[in-house]
Amino acid sequence: RAKLQGGNEWIFFSDEMNDETIKRLELESDLRRALKNNELYLLYQPIVEKGTRKLITCEALIRWQHPQRGIVPPLEFIPIAEETGLIHSIGKWVLKTACKQVVDWHNEGLTDVSISINVSAFQFQNRWFIEEVKNALAYSGLHPNYLHLELTETVMLNDSQKTIEVMKALTNIGVKISIDDFGTGYSSLSYLKNLPIHILKIDRSFIQNLDVNTPDFAIVKSIMTMGHGLGLQVTAEGIETTQQLEILEGMNCDFLQGYFIEKPLFPDQLKEWLNHQHSIMI
Ligand code: C2E
Ligand code: MG
Ligand code: MG
Ligand code: MG
Numbered sequence: 001r002a003k004l005q006g007g008n009e010w011i012f013f014s015d016e017m018n019d020e021t022i023k024r025l026e027l028e029s030d031l032r033r034a035l036k037n038n039e040l041y042l043l044y045q046p047i048v049e050k051g052t053r054k055l056i057t058c059e060a061l062i063r064w065q066h067p068q069r070g071i072v073p074p075l076e077f078i079p080i081a082e083e084t085g086l087i088h089s090i091g092k093w094v095l096k097t098a099c100k101q102v103v104d105w106h107n108e109g110l111t112d113v114s115i116s117i118n119v120s121a122f123q124f125q126n127r128w129f130i131e132e133v134k135n136a137l138a139y140s141g142l143h144p145n146y147l148h149l150e151l152t153e154t155v156m157l158n159d160s161q162k163t164i165e166v167m168k169a170l171t172n173i174g175v176k177i178s179i180d181d182f183g184t185g186y187s188s189l190s191y192l193k194n195l196p197i198h199i200l201k202i203d204r205s206f207i208q209n210l211d212v213n214t215p216d217f218a219i220v221k222s223i224m225t226m227g228h229g230l231g232l233q234v235t236a237e238g239i240e241t242t243q244q245l246e247i248l249e250g251m252n253c254d255f256l257q258g259y260f261i262e263k264p265l266f267p268d269q270l271k272e273w274l275n276h277q278h279s280i281m282i
Contacts, residue, residue, distance in 0.1 A: 028080050030066060035086075035093055039065050042097055043264035046273065047116065047235060047257040050249045055274060057114035057148055059257065060098035061264045062090070082122045091123035092132050099140035099147065101267055106146075110274065116148040116178065121155045130169050144174035150201065151177060153185025164195060171196040178235065183223060192230055199255070200227045204238025207258070210247055217247070224251045 034040050044058035064072040081087040095117060102115040123129060137144055149170065155163065156179070167177060178199035183206055202223055206216045220236070227234040236248045239258030248256060262273055 024080065027072070027077060028084055031064075031077055031080055031084070031086055034064055034066075035089060037067075039067070040090065040093065041065065042094065042101070043266060044098075044101070044115075044270050045257060045264040046262045046270065047255050048261055050253055050256060053256075053261075053277070055110075055113055055277075056255055057116045058102070058270065059116040059150070059264075060094060060101075060118070062094060062118075078120065082120055085122075087120050087122050088126060091120060092136070094118075095132060095136035096139055099136045099142040102146060103140045103142050104267075105271075108271070110271070114146040114148055114176075115142075116150055118150045118180065119155075121152060124151060124155050124166065125158075130166060133170060133175065134173075145176075147174075148176040148178055148199070150180040152180050153182070153187040156185070156187045156191040156195065167196050171198075183219065192226075192232075197232060199233045199235055201235040201237055202253075204258075207236050207238045207244055207248075208240070210244045212247065220248070221251055224253060228252070 041063050042060045043063055044060055046055050047057045047059060048054060049056050062074050062078075064074075064077055066072050078087070081090050098115050098117050102113060105113055119129075123132075126132075133147075133149075136142075137147065171177060176198040177196065178201050179197055180201050181203040182200045184203045200223060202220060206220050206223075208216075210216045210220060224234050233254040235255035235257060236244075236253050237257045239245050239248065239256055239260045241260055244258075245256060245260055265273060
């Protein structure tokens, strides 16, 4: 028998439970308190336009500062949030906080910057999702044209009437939709014809080892041709080297993101980065 770290409830651990299971139960219990205790925060990673390298949008990336464990990465706690249903309150918080942040930037003179927000398939499938997006826009005063939602192919797997309706309702008010981690899902490509999508975001795994005469080169080039042929714009994520950047610009990749450009930043750091970037571009 053991008491959960920092918790008020008792959980009974049996002998068969391994460390992973226990850690998971603890994280689950701690996550319930994380929002209320202000342990969640957002970093913002710049996404720039090819050629000009002008800032187009920032991707909001969630972090959890756990009181004992330090920073827990989203790939560890988002799945827990999804399984427990906590993703709904966390998702709403992300929408509101990120929209508010970009409005603050607009007020500080960074006009024209958009915000890209990751949306879990669970969150998207919630019947109140459209309302939640509208609430975040109303709360922050953000114009919908500045909001990009990043959905994964998991959402497209289910290209039911309902999915189409929700996506249309969002794009009709001016919200843009990106397909995140494009190329790694199990969905067919047919949804690209039927759904209102604006941007394909090529998964980092194709960019990581991108070089001329590699299979990844052929894949990335094909995605680019297909995306542009469908009238979509294409983003590459995870750019870490100048070679990768040059190859992608050579392929006419519209938007670029990755540590080579800049890592995810705190809001103040983003403004500093912009000032610095501006001074080197002039
Ligand atoms: P993602 O949406 O595909 O985000 C890109 C991930 O790649 C981020 O990891 C980012 O920090 C990382 N990254 C960006 N550039 C580079 C690079 O050049 N090299 C490498 N090695 N990595 C790079 P992060 O922040 O750990 O987020 C992981 C995933 O967690 C995200 O993948 C997204 O699926 C999910 N996530 C993050 N924030 C949220 C959120 O607010 N809500 C939801 N539902 N999911 C989120
Ligand atoms: Mg993303
Ligand atoms: Mg991605
Ligand atoms: Mg990814």
